Each structure stands twice: as structure tokens, then as C-alpha cells.
Amino acid sequence: MLEDLDVLIIGAGPVGGHTAELIAKAGFSVAIVEEHREVGEPVQCGGIFTPRVMDLVDCWNTVLERIRGCEFYSPSGKELVLDGGKTAALVVDRAAFDREVVRKALQKGATCHLGALATGVQRADGGLSVRVLMGGIEEEIRCRIIIGADGVKGNVTKWFHLARPYRVLPGFEAEVVGAEHTPGYVKVFIGRKVAPGFFAWLVPSGGTARAGLCLSQGNARAYLERMFLQGPPASFLSGAKPVGYIIGGIPIGLARRTYSDNVMVVGDAAFQAKATSGGGIYTGLVCAEHCALTAIEALEAGDLSASFLARYEERWKKDIGRELKRYLFLHKVLSRLNDKQMEEIHKILNRPRLLTTISELGDIDYQWRVVLGLLKQEPRLLRYVGSAIRALL
Ligand SMILES: Cc1cc2nc3c(=O)[nH]c(=O)nc-3n(C[C@H](O)[C@H](O)[C@H](O)COP(=O)(O)OP(=O)(O)OC[C@H]3O[C@@H](n4cnc5c(N)ncnc54)[C@H](O)[C@@H]3O)c2cc1C
Structure with missing residues (x-):
């Protein structure tokens, strides 16, 4: 005892x-x-969260990078830049x-x-x-x-x-040196060939960067290897060398x-x-x-x-x-979109008015406000929700 x-x-x-x-x-x-x-x-995590976390547990001494924006890539590699103008997230050890x-x-x-x-x-x-x-x-x-x-x-x-859980999302990430990234910005990649049902990322983390992804289902390791060789992420990872890998799962559901x-x-x-x-x-x-x-x-x-x-x-x-x-x-809606639909949504969002809405209302911890704001301003987005709900049913 x-x-x-x-x-x-x-x-x-x-x-x-x-x-x-x-x-x-x-x-x-x-x-x-x-x-x-x-x-x-x-470690089983990308280590990125909002400064709000530090109000709950003061661990500022573990911060490696401050993130102010996001470079968001469509399945075909088109870029959209989001910039909140202030620290929106922290990358920690x-x-x-x-x-x-x-x-x-x-x-x-x-x-x-x-x-x-x-x-x-x-x-x-x-x-x-x-x-x-x-x-x-x-x-x-x-x-x-x-x-x-x-x-x-x-x-x-x-x-x-x-x-x-409703589902456990498999995740895989490599800590790399030599990746091409913009200080202060994360890159997010969507597309069924990149990360089916979820997304991939490239996050600066001090002297290194974290290239990773989560999927709705499938072999996360195989998709991570592909990320270095093909598709939009590959152009930023051609000179990158892994110094470590992490693997994990994220349980989601109610x-x-x-x-x-x-x-x-x-x-x-x-x-x-x-x-x-x-x-x-x-x-x-x-x-x-x-x-x-x-x-x-x-x-x-x-x-x-x-x-x-x-x-x-x-x-x-x-x-x-x-x-x-x-x-x-x-998640259920987005994970059912095909590449053509993601490409269309990316194009719709890439307009000054909507980018301003995202900058003003965007909050990683409370995302629903920006979703509502975007749906109100651009009713065309509703049709993707509708078609996904039909697929869900
Ligand atoms: C690839 C990937 C990337 C992620 N990126 C992010 C991110 O950037 N930002 C973010 O906010 N979240 C991220 N997450 C999610 C985040 O890691 C988790 O939500 C977070 O770690 C949950 O914390 P926790 O304390 O509940 O569980 P954990 O951090 O998983 O801790 C659970 C602990 O319990 C221990 N344990 C389990 N079973 C037993 C047992 N039977 N006896 C004793 N010990 C046991 C484990 O060893 C572990 O240390 C990511 C997850 C993955 C998989």
C-alpha cells in the first residue's frame, strides 16, 4: 500500500x-x-495555442515563437494570407x-x-x-x-x-531543420491528397519547424512522407531534414x-x-x-x-x-468536402471584405463567431454546409 x-x-x-x-x-x-x-x-503535440492558455498556467518561459498570421493553401496550392496584426498564437516547447x-x-x-x-x-x-x-x-x-x-x-x-469517442484523428509530425517558412506565420494546407478530412501544417518553432498533419482516417505516416515529396507543402520542405518525429491521436466527440x-x-x-x-x-x-x-x-x-x-x-x-x-x-461538414469544393471556398474567402472579417472575428479558441460572420456576409458558403449535411444524412 x-x-x-x-x-x-x-x-x-x-x-x-x-x-x-x-x-x-x-x-x-x-x-x-x-x-x-x-x-x-x-511529445505528442504541435505545441501551438493562444496566449489565453498562459492566463490559466503561466508558462511563458516555454515559448519558442509568437504567431501573428496564417498562410492558408488550397488543394492546388493557391495562397491566402491571414494577419491579425498581433500575436494570435504561441508555439511552445x-x-x-x-x-x-x-x-x-x-x-x-x-x-x-x-x-x-x-x-x-x-x-x-x-x-x-x-x-x-x-x-x-x-x-x-x-x-x-x-x-x-x-x-x-x-x-x-x-x-x-x-x-x-466519435473518432480518433491520427496525427504525425516531423521536427525539421531547413524548411522554408515565414517567421511569425503558420502554413496550413488542405486537400484530400494532403490530409484527407483534416489538414497539414508547417509551424516555425525556434531554430526548427514542425511539419505535421492529422487525418480523419488513414495512415498518417504515409501522408507525412508524401508531404515532403508532392503537393503544395513539398515546395517548402524540399531542403528540410527531420530531427525527430512525433505520433499521436486526438479523440473527438461528445x-x-x-x-x-x-x-x-x-x-x-x-x-x-x-x-x-x-x-x-x-x-x-x-x-x-x-x-x-x-x-x-x-x-x-x-x-x-x-x-x-x-x-x-x-x-x-x-x-x-x-x-x-x-x-x-x-468537422463533420468540412471532412466531407472534396478538393473542388475546398478550392471554391478558398477562392470565396480570398476577398478583402471576408479577410477583414476573419482578422476581426477570428479566434482559435472561439471559432464559431467567425464562422457565423462569414456565413452572414457570404451566403454562398451555406451551400457547402447544405451539401455536406445531405452527405451526412
Ligand atoms: C499530432 C498532434 C498535434 C497536436 N497539436 C496540438 C496543438 O498544436 N495545440 C493543442 O492545443 N493541442 C494539440 N494537440 C492535442 C493535445 O496534444 C492534447 O489535447 C493535450 O495533450 C491533452 O492533454 P491531456 O493532459 O488531456 O492529455 P495528455 O497530454 O495526452 O496526457 C495524458 C498523460 O496520461 C498518461 N497516461 C495515460 N494512461 C496512463 C495510465 N494508465 N497510467 C499512468 N499514466 C497514464 C500519458 O502518458 C500522458 O502523459 C495535438 C495532438 C496531436 C496528436
């Missing part, structure tokens, strides 16, 4: 780390178990970012067990007993609440039969349920990433705050029942649930 805790968090990603910090700050005993021996490794978030939790009194794989759980004496494999030895950790922040693997979600008696799930484990962009750090951290607050209230009230913890789901759904639902709808 290792410990007897108020809260055990599975997963030392940014969401688990931030949840731990908030609960420890309130004076409760909290530990994180992380299957890997080092927080932040292996993702491993350092995760470590920084967890460091803050440890400073507040949380503990973190590395090389500790949670393998199962059972109910015991009104709490939970979690089996954890550490150095080949199975230990048991007892806790009053377990929080599943275990990412795409989502074992806690599975153990308690909470939900299944979780049926994110709590049970003594249990909550958060972050990627609860499919809280944006289905349009795949970004899950901001949304995961927002939900981490609701999760931590609910855990603190439940511990104070001595009520760890599902009916008490239900307020966690009410809170996060009230805050960003509607946005996430809309992104899932948009």
Missing part, C-alpha cells in the same frame, strides 16, 4: 498537472501517476511546458509518481483502490476521488463505461458522461479537444478548472456521489460544451 489520498490523478499531461495544482492549493492530498519516466515525453505545469503542482504540495502505470481500479470502503505498476511491482493506491486525465488512452473512461461515483474524466480523456483544429490544451485546461473546483467542493461537503459530481459536467458544458458541439458539427 502506497498512500491513502483525497485525489489520485491518472496522467501527468498539462490537464492532469493543472488539476493537481488547483486541488493541492486548496489543501487536499493529491498525487499524479504517470506511466512514462519523464513528464512531457514522448511542449515537453518543457508539461514539466512546468507539473512543477507548479508539486510546488503546491502534490506528488507525482513517474514510471507508474495505472492498470485497474476497484471500489473499496466508499472510495477507490487503484492498481499501479511501478518498476515491475504492482502497488495499490487508495483514494476518495480518481480523476482520469490519461489522454487518448482514456482507461478511466473505459473502466467506468463513460463514453466512446462524451456521453464525464463523471461517476468518486470519478471524473477531463482533457483528451473526455474528448474535450476542438474537433476543427485538434487543439486540446486550452479547452482541456478550462475543463481542468471546473474539475478541480468540483473535486474541492465534493471533498469539503464529504459527498463524492455521482449526483454531486454531476455539477462538473454541467459547468464545463455550460462554459465550452456548446462550442465543442458546434466544432464537431463543423
Whole structure:
């Protein structure tokens, strides 16, 4: 027996780390178990998000680049430039970012067990007993609440039969030197031959650049290799040499349920990433705050029942649930477009009036406003939504 805790968090990603910090700050005993021996490794992320994230977790020391605009390429390679005129996103050293978030939790009194794989759980004496494999030895950790922040693997979600994702988007990325990129701008590429059902990117990251993609389905590695050889991205990658690869999956969908008696799930484990962009750090951290607050209230009230913890789901759904639902709808629409339709939409958007609307209303974290603004100004865009809905039905 290792410990007897108020809260055990599975997963030392940014969401688990931030949840731990908030609960420890309130004076409760909290530990994180992380299957890997080092927080932040292996990296499974492009590491780009809005400065808003730093309001939740102050990790400015991990920033590598500031992004002010986007060069957006159609399937045939036509370019459209978006420029908000100010920092719209940050590129971070993702491993350092995760470590920084967890460091803050440890400073507040949380503990973190590395090389500790949670393998199962059972109910015991009104709490939970979690089996954890550490150095080949199975230990048991007892806790009053377990929080599943275990990412795409989502074992806690599975153990308690909470939900299944609509889809897991496979992603693959290479960190490269020698790519041709514009400082301060990300390049985004769309097209069924480039990244079917999603998109590819080239992101400056300090002395290197990140060339990657996510797909709706298919072999992400094969498409990444193709990115260096053919199509619009290849012209920027001809002299690029990889110094590392990352691979991962982004679960998207609407979780049926994110709590049970003594249990909550958060972050990627609860499919809280944006289905349009795949970004899950901001949304995961927002939900981490609701999760931590609910855990603190439940511990104070001595009520760890599902009916008490239900307020966690009410809170996060009230805050960003509607946005996430809309992104899932948009994902379903956009992932069904063919190259001809994407080319037409790209052409429609590439007009000063619409580019101004995107610059004024565009926000990576709250995308629905710009979508509505564009649909209002350019009703022709509605027909692509209509044809995609017909295909969906
Ligand atoms: C290719 C790719 C690019 C991406 N790019 C971006 C981006 O640019 N911006 C953005 O915002 N998001 C991006 N994302 C999504 C982002 O990485 C996730 O949304 C984010 O990491 C979710 O954080 P989390 O803490 O919920 O989960 P994770 O960061 O996945 O952390 C979960 C942790 O749990 C641990 N774990 C799992 N199971 C167990 C277990 N049984 N026992 C112990 N430990 C366990 C894992 O080892 C891991 O450390 C990208 C994802 C991919 C795949």
C-alpha cells in the first residue's frame, strides 16, 4: 500500500498537472501517476495555442515563437494570407511546458509518481483502490476521488463505461531543420491528397519547424512522407531534414458522461479537444478548472456521489460544451468536402471584405463567431454546409 489520498490523478499531461495544482492549493492530498519516466515525453503535440492558455498556467518561459498570421493553401496550392496584426498564437516547447505545469503542482504540495502505470481500479470502503505498476511491482493506491486525465488512452473512461469517442484523428509530425517558412506565420494546407478530412501544417518553432498533419482516417505516416515529396507543402520542405518525429491521436466527440461515483474524466480523456483544429490544451485546461473546483467542493461537503459530481459536467458544458458541439458539427461538414469544393471556398474567402472579417472575428479558441460572420456576409458558403449535411444524412 502506497498512500491513502483525497485525489489520485491518472496522467501527468498539462490537464492532469493543472488539476493537481488547483486541488493541492486548496489543501487536499493529491498525487499524479504517470506511466512514462519523464513528464512531457514522448511529445505528442504541435505545441501551438493562444496566449489565453498562459492566463490559466503561466508558462511563458516555454515559448519558442509568437504567431501573428496564417498562410492558408488550397488543394492546388493557391495562397491566402491571414494577419491579425498581433500575436494570435504561441508555439511552445511542449515537453518543457508539461514539466512546468507539473512543477507548479508539486510546488503546491502534490506528488507525482513517474514510471507508474495505472492498470485497474476497484471500489473499496466508499472510495477507490487503484492498481499501479511501478518498476515491475504492482502497488495499490487508495483514494476518495480518481480523476482520469490519461489522454487518448482514456482507461478511466473505459473502466467506468463513460463514453466512446466519435473518432480518433491520427496525427504525425516531423521536427525539421531547413524548411522554408515565414517567421511569425503558420502554413496550413488542405486537400484530400494532403490530409484527407483534416489538414497539414508547417509551424516555425525556434531554430526548427514542425511539419505535421492529422487525418480523419488513414495512415498518417504515409501522408507525412508524401508531404515532403508532392503537393503544395513539398515546395517548402524540399531542403528540410527531420530531427525527430512525433505520433499521436486526438479523440473527438461528445462524451456521453464525464463523471461517476468518486470519478471524473477531463482533457483528451473526455474528448474535450476542438474537433476543427485538434487543439486540446486550452479547452482541456478550462475543463481542468471546473474539475478541480468540483473535486474541492465534493471533498469539503464529504459527498463524492455521482449526483454531486454531476455539477462538473454541467459547468464545463455550460462554459465550452456548446462550442465543442458546434466544432464537431463543423468537422463533420468540412471532412466531407472534396478538393473542388475546398478550392471554391478558398477562392470565396480570398476577398478583402471576408479577410477583414476573419482578422476581426477570428479566434482559435472561439471559432464559431467567425464562422457565423462569414456565413452572414457570404451566403454562398451555406451551400457547402447544405451539401455536406445531405452527405451526412
Ligand atoms: C499530432 C498532434 C498535434 C497536436 N497539436 C496540438 C496543438 O498544436 N495545440 C493543442 O492545443 N493541442 C494539440 N494537440 C492535442 C493535445 O496534444 C492534447 O489535447 C493535450 O495533450 C491533452 O492533454 P491531456 O493532459 O488531456 O492529455 P495528455 O497530454 O495526452 O496526457 C495524458 C498523460 O496520461 C498518461 N497516461 C495515460 N494512461 C496512463 C495510465 N494508465 N497510467 C499512468 N499514466 C497514464 C500519458 O502518458 C500522458 O502523459 C495535438 C495532438 C496531436 C496528436
